[in-house]
Amino acid sequence: MVTERPEPPTVAGEREMLRAYLDFHRATLAWKCDGLSDEDLRRQSMPPSTLSLLGLVRHMAEVERAWFRRTLNGEQVPLVWSDKDFQVAYDASTSTRAEAFAAWQEEVDHARRIERAAESLDVTVFAPRWNTDISLRAVMLHMIHEYARHNGHADFLREGIDGVTGV
Template identity: 45%
Template structure:
C-alpha cells in the first residue's frame, strides 16, 4: 500500500478535551482531502450527483472559505476578504490545473491560519455572532465543534460524489 499524502490518525479515546477536539478536526480535514486525491480538474469540478450542483472542487472552496471566515473573520475580527470572487465561486465548469492549485493553496492557508488562531486562544474565549444572531456570544469551543460538524457532514457528500465519479468509496 502506498503512503497517503493526507495521513489520518484515529483520534484518542482518552485525551483531554482540547486535544480531542484538535484531533477530530484534523481527522476530518484529512478525510476530506483524501476524497479529492488523484482526481483531474474535470473530475473535481464534475457535478456527479444530479440534481445537486455540488462538486468536490466546490466543497474544497467552501471549506477554504468556511475556515477563513469562522476562525479569521468571526473569531478574530479579521477583514472579510474572500479567496474566491462571488462570480467564480461555485462556477467551476472550466476548472483547470491553475484553479485546482489555487483552491488547494487557499484551503491549506486557511487551515494553517485556523490552527494558529485555535492554538493561541482558550476554548472559553468568546466572540459575538453576526446576522440574525447578532451579539449572541459564541465560544471558541462552539466554533471548533461547528467546524468539525461541517467537515463531517460534507465528508459524507464528498464520499458520495467521489463514488459517482470513479467508484472509490470508503472512510
C-alpha cells in the same frame, strides 16, 4: 499523493480531542480528492445539484476563513471568492486543484494558529452571522459538524467518479 489522516485519540483532554477530530475531518476531505484530475474534481453530482469535490474544498476554505479569521480573530478580510456570497465558492467550473487547495490550506493554517493562540476554549466573541456570542469551543464543534456533513457529500461524489468508497 496519498493524504495521511491522523487517528484521533480515544482518551485526551477536550482541546486536544477537538483539534484531532477537526484535523481528521480536514484530512478526510483531502483524502477523498486524492488521485483525481482537475476535471474529475470539477465533476458535478447530479442535476439539479452542481456540487463537486473541488467546490467542497473551495467552500471549506470560505468556512475556515469566516469562522476563524473573520469571526474569532476579528479580521476585516473578504471571503476568498466573493465579497459576501458563500455560494460562489461552490462554482468550481474554472478552478484547479492547485488554486483551491492552496487557498484551503492557507485558511486551515490560519485557523490552526488562531486556535492555538486562544487562551482557552471559553474565549467568546460576537458572531454577527448568528447574532449571538459564540465560544471557540462552539466554533470547533461547528467546524467538525460542517466537515462531517460535507465529507458525507464527498463520499457520494467520489464513488460517482471512480467507484472508490471508504471512510
